[in-house]
Amino acid sequence: MPDTGGVASILFVEDDPAARAALELALTRQGHGVTSRATGEDGLDALRARRPEIAILDVMLPGIDGIEVCRRIRREDPLPVILLTARGDDLDVVLGLEAGADDYVVKPVEPRVLDARIRAVLRRADHTRVDRSVYGDLVIDRASLKVTKAGADLRLTPTELRLLLELARRPGQALTRQHLLSEVWEHTYPGDSRLVDACVQRVRAKIEDEPAEPRLIETVRGFGYRFNAP
Amino acid sequence: MTGDAGRRFTGLRLRLAAAFTAVALLAALLASGISYVLLRRVMLQRAQDAVLSEVRDTLTRQIPPRLPPDTAALIRAQLEEVLGDAPGRKAAAVPVALDGRVNLPPPGSLDVPVTREFARRALRGVVFQRVIRNGTPYLLVGARASRYQTTLEEPWRTTPPMVFVSASLSREAADLRLFTRALLIADALALVSAVGFALLATRGVLRPVRGLAAAARALGEGDLETRVTVRGGDELADLARTFNRTAEALERTVTDLRAMEAASRRFVADVSHELRTPLTSMIAVTDVLAEQAADENGAAARLVAGETRRLGRLVEHLIEISRFDAGAAALVLDEVRVADAVAGTLEARGWRDDVAVHGPPDLFARLDPRRFDVVIANLVGNALRHGGPPVAVRFEAADRHGVAGVTVVVTDHGPGLPADLVDVVFDRFVKSDAARSRSDGSGLGLSIAKENAMLHGGTLTAANGADGGAVFTLWLPGRPFPEGEEAP
Numbered sequence: 001m002p003d004t005g006g007v008a009s010i011l012f013v014e015d016d017p018a019a020r021a022a023l024e025l026a027l028t029r030q031g032h033g034v035t036s037r038a039t040g041e042d043g044l045d046a047l048r049a050r051r052p053e054i055a056i057l058d059v060m061l062p063g064i065d066g067i068e069v070c071r072r073i074r075r076e077d078p079l080p081v082i083l084l085t086a087r088g089d090d091l092d093v094v095l096g097l098e099a100g101a102d103d104y105v106v107k108p109v110e111p112r113v114l115d116a117r118i119r120a121v122l123r124r125a126d127h128t129r130v131d132r133s134v135y136g137d138l139v140i141d142r143a144s145l146k147v148t149k150a151g152a153d154l155r156l157t158p159t160e161l162r163l164l165l166e167l168a169r170r171p172g173q174a175l176t177r178q179h180l181l182s183e184v185w186e187h188t189y190p191g192d193s194r195l196v197d198a199c200v201q202r203v204r205a206k207i208e209d210e211p212a213e214p215r216l217i218e219t220v221r222g223f224g225y226r227f228n229a230p
Numbered sequence: 231m232t233g234d235a236g237r238r239f240t241g242l243r244l245r246l247a248a249a250f251t252a253v254a255l256l257a258a259l260l261a262s263g264i265s266y267v268l269l270r271r272v273m274l275q276r277a278q279d280a281v282l283s284e285v286r287d288t289l290t291r292q293i294p295p296r297l298p299p300d301t302a303a304l305i306r307a308q309l310e311e312v313l314g315d316a317p318g319r320k321a322a323a324v325p326v327a328l329d330g331r332v333n334l335p336p337p338g339s340l341d342v343p344v345t346r347e348f349a350r351r352a353l354r355g356v357v358f359q360r361v362i363r364n365g366t367p368y369l370l371v372g373a374r375a376s377r378y379q380t381t382l383e384e385p386w387r388t389t390p391p392m393v394f395v396s397a398s399l400s401r402e403a404a405d406l407r408l409f410t411r412a413l414l415i416a417d418a419l420a421l422v423s424a425v426g427f428a429l430l431a432t433r434g435v436l437r438p439v440r441g442l443a444a445a446a447r448a449l450g451e452g453d454l455e456t457r458v459t460v461r462g463g464d465e466l467a468d469l470a471r472t473f474n475r476t477a478e479a480l481e482r483t484v485t486d487l488r489a490m491e492a493a494s495r496r497f498v499a500d501v502s503h504e505l506r507t508p509l510t511s512m513i514a515v516t517d518v519l520a521e522q523a524a525d526e527n528g529a530a531a532r533l534v535a536g537e538t539r540r541l542g543r544l545v546e547h548l549i550e551i552s553r554f555d556a557g558a559a560a561l562v563l564d565e566v567r568v569a570d571a572v573a574g575t576l577e578a579r580g581w582r583d584d585v586a587v588h589g590p591p592d593l594f595a596r597l598d599p600r601r602f603d604v605v606i607a608n609l610v611g612n613a614l615r616h617g618g619p620p621v622a623v624r625f626e627a628a629d630r631h632g633v634a635g636v637t638v639v640v641t642d643h644g645p646g647l648p649a650d651l652v653d654v655v656f657d658r659f660v661k662s663d664a665a666r667s668r669s670d671g672s673g674l675g676l677s678i679a680k681e682n683a684m685l686h687g688g689t690l691t692a693a694n695g696a697d698g699g700a701v702f703t704l705w706l707p708g709r710p711f712p713e714g715e716e717a718p
Contacts, residue, residue: 022511025518060503086503108509108542111517177564178571178599188578192600193564222565222596 007031008122011052013043013069014084015061019107026111032118040064044072052079054122056114057101059085059092067092067099074100078157080121084109097198102159103185104195120186121159133168135216136230138207140168147207154206159184163199164207167217167227176224200225243436247428254424255417262413269409273402274360278369281319281397282358285371288312289393293375297388306391309375318398323391326353326374333392340396342368352392360399367399438466442473454481495556502549509545512538547674551658554681561598561685563708568593568625568636575606576623585610589625595636596708601682605690608679609640609702617642617700627709634709635688640702646694655692656680679704 010032014020017038024034035050037043040061047055055073057066064072070081083096083104096104102121105114133140137150145161147154156164162184167175177193185195200219204211218226292308306323313321322335332349342361351357352372359370375390441458448456456477460470516535523531553559569591576582606623613621621642628637647655654660659673676692683690688706695701 016507016511018511019507019514022514026514029518029521086506107506108513108545110539111514176567178566178574182574188574192562194562224565 007033008054008118009033009050009052010035010118011043011046011050011055012036013038013040013055013061013066014058015039016058019058023111023114027115027118030111030115032115040066040069043069047073047077047079054080054082054118056082056084056118059083059087059096067095067101070096070101071099078155078160080158082114082117082121093192094194097194100157100202102157102199116186123158123162123186135168138216140164149207156203156206159199160203160206163196164203164227167225171227171229174220174223174226180224196225242439243429243432246432246435247425250428250431251421251424254428255421258417258420258424262417266406266410266413270406273405274399277397277399277402278358278360281369281371281395282356285313285373285393285395286356289373289375293390297390299388302388302391305375305388309391309393313393313395316397318400319395321393321395323393324349325391326389328389335394340370340394341366341398342370342396344370344372344394348372349392349394352394367403369397369399371395371397435466438470442466442470445473445477449477449480454484491556494552495558498549498552498556498558501552502545505545505549509538509542513542544672544674547672547678550678551674551681554678554685559681559685562600563596564599565594565596566599566602567591568595568638571595571597571599571602572606572623572625572638575603576610578603579607579611581610581614584614584619584621586620586622587624588622590627593625593627593636594709595706597686597706598682601685602706605679605682605704606638606640608675609638609704612676613640613642613644613700613702616644617646618644628705630705630707633707635705635707636709638704638706640704641695641699643697643699646698647692647700652692652694656690 007030010027012020012024012027012034014023014036015038020036020038024036027034035046035052037046040057040063043055043057046052055070057069059066061069066083066085070083073079073081081101083092083101084107085092085096085104086107093104103117105117131142133142139148141147142165147156147161147164163180166180166183177196178191180196181187181191181193184199185191200217201211204214204217207216208214215230216228218228220226288309292312293305297305302325306325309323310321313319320340322339324333324335327333332346332353334344334346334349337343342363348357348359348370349372353374356371356373358372361368361370372392372394374392438458438461445456445458454477457474458470460467460474513535516531516538519531520528520535522528550559569587569589572587572589573582576585576587610621610623619642621640623638623640625636625638628635651660656676656679658677660676680690683704683706686706686708688704690705691703693701693703
């Protein structure tokens with residue numbers, strides 16, 4: 001179980017050999033197990049073979065790019081994904097978040113920062129409260145960290161789970177995007193609120209009866225989000 | 231469509247039509263006025279001449295040069311009968327008083343009363359006057375048959391009498407009224423047809439103008455392929471041709487500019503990618519080296535690691551500023567509690583203990599948190615590096631020109647900005663001489679801070695405080711909600 005002190009097995013896809021080698025070296029020294037691949041296709045193969053805990057994908061890859069890799073992973077797996085982009089411009093970020101990425105970092109990234117992001121994305125919600133909450137046909141089991149809807153297991157990514165738990169921890173209370181960024185993504189400085197918006201969309205798609213007319217996670221216009229217990 | 235119809239009868243078209251109509255109406259009124267005056271004069275003259283000559287003829291014919299005695303009454307009756315024998319006419323013959331007094335015709339014998347003054351003038355010859363009585367115009371004529379007059383010594387001799395004739399001019403007046411009505415009808419017809427012609431003519435003139443206006447609007451809204459059809463060879467056609475040439479030139483220029491802009495954006499994107507990837511490797515490896523190596527090797531590795539980071543920052547800043555130049559910088563707005571944002575910036579950089587923060591804890595602002603962080607970090611970092619402690623950050627709600635917003639003021643207590651630097655401190659690569667040697671800044675930080683403020687529609691200004699030290703004032707528009715609405 002990866003936690004604050006633990007190490008993770010990482011799938012790292014980066015086409016530039018020097019960057020691949022350097023980051024693999026740095027992440028290994030942070031204590032992670034790194035499998036690195038040069039192309040998206042190889043990365044998807046390795047994903048099936050190695051079952052890593054997290055994927056770090058460079059956006060600009062030959063063949064299928066990082067965003068497409070992320071989209072294909074998300075189709076069958078709640079594996080956490082961090083995008084590594086050389087372009088902080090908006091299109092990459094927005095496309096990546098829409099494809100289901102949990103977080104993104106912009107090159108040149110410092111290994112410490114990348115490590116902190118990996119740990120934050122992998123860290124699950126606090127285990128202190130062992131209880132079960134029932135919201136209509138939605139059941140959040142904090143002990144087993146499982147969320148079911150009408151009995152079916154919803155495969156939430158760790159980030160999605162954490163966001164849902166953070167919102168559900170205080171039903172009826174509006175939380176700002178920046179608050180959610182610091183609690184869920186552990187961004188220590190003012191961050192990109194689009195991370196929250198994209199993740200809320202994904203959670204809604206899984207837990208709401210009508211994702212277009214959300215009732216559990218409500219948008220508080222000009223502020224943030226609120227979890228409503230039915 | 232309704233807007234177009236509404237515009238059809240306002241503005242230029244209305245003014246043109248009104249002017250056209252006014253000119254036409256003026257001409258018609260002038261023509262009818264002149265003909266009325268002329269006709270009236272001619273008609274009255276004719277009626278007057280007829281009456282006058284009849285009076286003269288009658289006097290000449292009816293009164294022989296020698297009158298038998300005592301025939302005055304006979305002659306008067308004769309004269310009254312002859313002169314009064316016409317429709318609308320009445321005559322009265324009055325004996326001339328031998329004592330010099332003036333006799334007046336008995337009231338009721340004529341249609342208009344005769345004044346003494348008129349009768350006195352009639353003693354000296356033929357006089358006439360137009361009188362309007364009870365709304366009917368009359369011609370009053372007075373005459374004396376001859377100058378001959380008996381004296382008191384010979385009362386039996388006959389003195390020719392005076393005659394007064396009142397002739398009604400009502401027929402002429404009726405004719406004039408008829409004529410006036412005809413003129414008014416003609417003028418009204420002229421007015422109606424003038425309005426019609428004016429609307430037709432102005433539509434013809436204004437249709438190309440409206441076409442041009444629509445085309446110019448479309449061009450302004452970005453439809454650069456808009457052209458107007460050129461018809462005829464008048465000034466409007468010239469204007470249309472000029473418009474088309476201008477639109478062509480504009481389209482060419484804009485297309486060129488877009489191509490250049492796209493190229494420069496691609497260039498920035500390419501450069502940023504090409505520089506960032508190797509920097510990522512370098513930073514990762516030098517970190518590992520610096521941690522591993524000991525002794526001189528370790529010192530060297532740490533130096534390289536530090537310089538690599540600095541290079542990384544410089545590249546970041548260069549890319550950021552070129553993105554501003556290319557117009558590719560975009561805002562990602564969010565509602566932010568200002569106190570939290572400032573605290574977050576200070577916390578993330580380990581400045582919490584060095585900076586005093588003052589401001590209302592519940593102030594919210596709608597801004598791009600990442601860019602706000604960049605600006606505050608730049609200002610505070612600048613104050614910590616170049617200014618003197620204590621450094622303070624003060625923020626509050628502030629409206630400017632009716633726009634709600636927030637100000638953030640960063641002050642230090644150092645020597646302040648050198649006088650030659652105050653105006654150029656936001657220019658690129660401007661560093662004070664003192665800072666040049668010891669700063670590891672890129673020289674772009676404040677430029678980027680200012681660009682970020684301007685991207686928000688805000689301002690960033692620099693000055694020296696009253697008690698020394700530099701004062702940087704950031705103002706950003708956009709306070710999201712007034713008090714009382716949806717508090718956390």
